[in-house]
Amino acid sequence: MAGEPVEVGQFVALARMALVNEPYLSNAAIIGELTKLTLARSGHSYFTLTDNTGSIDCVFFGGNSNFESQDIKIGDKMVALGGIDVYVKTGRMQFNAKRVQPVKSIGELEKTRKELIGKWRADGTMDRPRLVAPQIPKKLHIITGGGSAALSDMERLITDRWPGFSYTIIPVLVQGNEAPSQIIRALDFAGRNADLIIVGRGGGSPEDLWSFNLESVCQAIIDCPVPIVSAVGHESDFMVSDMISDIRASTPSNAIERVVPIKDELLALIGQATDRLDFAIDRLFSGYSDKISNFTIRLSAAPMRGISNARLLQTNIANRMSSAIERGFMKQKNRLTAFSSILNSTNPTRVLERGYSMAIGQDGTPITSVAGLKRGDPLTVVLKDGKVQTEVQE
């Protein structure tokens, strides 16, 4: 049973207290279609959000610029953040909005994205020359969600590839209303301090990734004087940022694989180059020293060769001489043989053999004439088979 009647104002004030003290109602985000909008001269915005089952009047004190800058129009789907309130004077319940943001359908977003791509194709932005990443980045800046899985994946991968590699992380919101401005701020800073930038995030719904399709974010990437790697979502997610950045990585991990070298591989390459340089130099120098020692040998052998030539010449002459002498001897020898055979044929013993005899005088010489012989001279008569002593008788 209702008690004593209370005054209307009191009652509404009580009702208001009950509502605003309900946490779920006092801090809420409501989504609906904008069906009525008045931007008052005072700067306050009065609007109505409606869906199939309900409707509520809303107020956003000083909210006009928010509607204008975000281009929120009647018929748009939008989110209002704030809390419930009751206007005691009229007893009307209303939603006291602190923030509003449009909710674009994927279809609308896709249309904007296509228009953006078309625009940048037409004006040559897509064909502009891209910056090249340094082979060893020394001031790598990573712009991504602080504490995100994507960040820890990247950190782990960097440590695997190059323990002790130095880099800078700029944590930002990568989705929601604040994301674009934070990403742009981080890009601006990194553009002045980094030598390579990775900007990206892990996988998510198309709406979650949408910052990377926004003109403002992409324009910041285009304007950045430092090479930028766009690394958004999964393999299959293809953002406008991927198309206009200097390097497109399919995932955040892929970005690391593309720009952070494996230290051991570089060391191996340097080691190889060192070995090859040393080896080539060794070979060249041993070639030179071979040449030098070859020259030395030839140089020092030159007089020797003169001598040995002379020696050879001498030997040659000596040989020729001795063979000439020998030939001379042979000639003599042949002549001697000839003589001896002639002599043989005239050997007196041969005559004796034919029955002749020979008288030899006292002096042992053959007597060939009677002249000079006297009676009584001893003679030796030589016959075929012996000698007879006799004397001249007449």
Add this chain to the structure above:
Amino acid sequence: MSYAESMKRLEEIVAALEAGGVDLDETLKLFEEGSKLLKACQTELADAEGKVEKLRLEDVE
């Protein structure tokens, strides 16, 4: 010279020396240049090491 350029030049030098036909003066010059490049590459590697820095968005102005 960037690391990539250094390594490329180094490759040229090593290839020239390996091919031979370079006179002694030139060989010495190439060797000296190659040694310097190697040292620069090693320094470059060392330069890439340091610490991981985490900035806050408020600090990046």
